[in-house]
Amino acid sequence: AQSVSQHNHHVILSEAASLELGCNYSYGGTVNLFWYVQYPGQHLQLLLKYFSGDPLVKGIKGFEAEFIKSKFSFNLRKPSVQWSDTAEYFCAVGNTGGFKTIFGAGTRLFVKA
């Protein structure tokens, strides 16, 4: 069955700490990979995406993610988090040529000032 697994449901970090959120997927065929973010009280927005080429992709606000095909992983990273990064982060996978995107359960990140 197609699925997306996010390793942590809740993460608490202090400002300036490094962040890595894990994401693994089970999906046949060629995929497009996404990270979305939902800040408190705001709508979901696209943080970054991968569909081909360089497996290390950079997104907004200093975030990056690395696609490791052999591990079916697409982990999100940020070298130094800020209080304003407090949000819920969703990993998502869509099959190339299809219409459906499957989302993980989400990781709530809280950054202490």
Added chain:
Amino acid sequence: DVKVTQSSRYLVKRTGEKVFLECVQDMDHENMFWYRQDPGLGLRLIYFSYDVKMKEKGDIPEGYSVSREKKERFSLILESASTNQTSMYLCASSFGQGTIYGYTFGSGTRLTVV
């Protein structure tokens, strides 16, 4: 910027009522989607549409139907609301074929069924 507008931010309905959730996008996107978001479960696809009058079931279509009479509007209908349909409902749209471009989401409708 693409805008996806959901008609209501909060709704409270009674069990058994027929409920309409409306979504409008303003950038001529072909594809539109309805998800529900529940804590610990992430987003689950209810229905999607890739063209006017076309609809496809998602992963949890039971108890729901949809309508897409115009390209910009995609409605979600709860035929007879039940308490287990209390949730946040998210509408999204996307451009072109496939999932390559990602989604633009609306702000969501938090529905409470009492």
